[in-house]
Amino acid sequence: MPKAKETVLEIDLKALAHNYAFLKAKLVPETMFLGVVKAFAYGSDSIVIAKKLQELGADYLAVAYTKEGVALRKAGITLPILVLHPLPTSFKKIIKHRLEPNIYSFKILKEFMAVAEKRGEKKYPIHIKFNTGLNRLGFVEEDVDEICKLAESQDAIEIASVFSHLAASEDLNEKEFTLRQLSIFDSISNKMRAKLLHKPFRHTLNTSGIINYGKRAQFEMVRSGIGLYGYGNEAAVDKELMPVATLKTIISQIHEIKAGESIGYNRKYKAEASMVTATLPVGHADGIGRIYGNRNGFVWINGKKAEIIGNTCMDMIMVDVTGINCQAGDEVIVFGPKASAEDLAKGASTISYELLTGISQRVKRLILE
Template sequence: MPEAKETVLEIDLGALAHNYRYLRSKIDKEVKFLSVVKAFAYGNDSVIIARKLEELGTDYFAVAYVEEGVHLRKNGITKPILVLHPQFTHFEEIIENCLEPNIYSEKILRSFIQTAERLKQKDYPVHIKFNTGLNRLGFDDHEVQLVRKLTAETSTIKIASVFSHLAASEDWKERDFTVGQIDLFRKMTWELIKDMDREPLLHICNTSGVINYPKAAFSMVRSGIGLYGFGNDKTVDPYLRPVSTLKTIISQIRKLDKGDTVGYNRSFKVEKPTRIATLPVGHADGINRIYGNGRAGVYINGSYAPIAGNVCMDIIMVDVTGIDCHEGDEVIVFGGPHHPVKFAEAGGTISYELITGIQRRVTRKVIPE
């Protein structure tokens, strides 16, 4: 594989396929699979990722916002797309682009029905979200009858799925709470659909739910972070492969003497003869200031080089004293031998924040399966 000549995010489609197949293996064949590609496919590239997942056989996609779904449609993605957090101002755009809204409140439900009626829709697919304890979005237990009434009174919409979101499915200490969520979801769903001619899809399992609560798969599961190589559990991570590797190069190396300082605010003070390498990546690319001052580091020719001083907007400096390296050499920021979870933890954050923060100005490079 040729070395990086600039800052690039490598997207390994073989790793994506591996993760998809691993997660699929945890559920029955008849259970459908929804792939979450919100936030630019967790910081990768939503079109590249979605195209591969369509090829692999995913049944559904999910995005957070309407513009994300429109972007996929404009780039040829044809599978159903659930919009997880729609606003009523975008309902016409949803219908124009054959997107499917999450209906999570009375106001949203009434508003979408009105829009569907005005646009003369019939049986337009919507997804009903129940709140079972995450307390973020969704109808509460006492609102189920309202949802039944409003959806039964119109032929403009049909319920494509009913779903909820587990709050702590990765944490075995919260097992009782999670089981309670699943039981409440089952109760609320039965109350809603018991007289329906056709049962909608039911889903509550996220990535950790698929792994830890496979009996709660119902008729569909959702996976986001797992597809990108993270299982929220150190015992599961070895079975998954991170999709993204962030690489850059050494722009310049300089020798400093005791008493010299490095970077803004002179936060790195040289105590002995030191070699410092400058890299073209910074907080405007997604490597935030939390990683500076030795908290995190990179790998150069197999050796660890801690970040020296504060992270700049477009640049970081690393201490390469004792490392055999030269200007132009490749640098692995995270990925490969430098697992993104370890990099994120060094900065006191989580893999989600790290990978979704990689900005679009960073060149994407596809590694085919």
């Protein structure tokens, strides 16, 4: 790997291919695979990741918002793209760019049908989401009859899939709850398929669902987000995956701090004894939030852990390098294959998802083939 000369996010496409193969191996060959590339592909680069997933043979992609899907289309991505949270104001753009909306309420269903009919569409693919326990978005089982009547009453739209979202698939202490969700979804999806002339495919497993419930609930497709980027929500799985993103920076300056001196804004850290600090050009505007300050977070310098001290600044952090042999210009690893984003996040009582997706777009991306 090249040594960093500035703050940079390295994106390793070989790691992505490894993770894709690992997850695909959990499935029977005919099960379709949807790669989630929302939020700049979990903080990396959505276009680069989408192109690689298309090359690897993924069947679908998913984004959160229409704007994300439009960007992929403009970049030449031809795979079907599911928009997970479409809003009525974007329906015309969705159709223009051949994106496929998640329909989660009668209001959204009727409004999208009206737009599709007005534009002369025939059998435009939509996806119907059911709420089976996450209580975020979705229809409920009692809505099946009305949904099917509306779908069969016209030919502007066609239900391509029926899906749901698991609330706690990574937590085996919640196995009973997850199995109940899967049972509810199985009942709903079977009713839908029985009532519709066109039989929609089904999907509900996320990354942890693939790992923990893949043998019993693959249906026709699965969806993976965090697993593709190298994190499996449990230590044993993390060992099998390869983090795609590595955040690196450098040491800008070394300071010798005397006992009693303060460091950073609001004098949040005061040295109890003489110490050495390093200032790094990465801060909360880059995604390393204030929650990581005051020894809640750390970086790695020449193989040794250096804790973040004082308040995180907008563009800089200060770290304790007392006892670490280092100098200005040395490379610093914030997270990556040997410095898990999950471990860094835990120290600040958050999760790898938040850390990864929070990396600012001002941080330079370096693509590694």
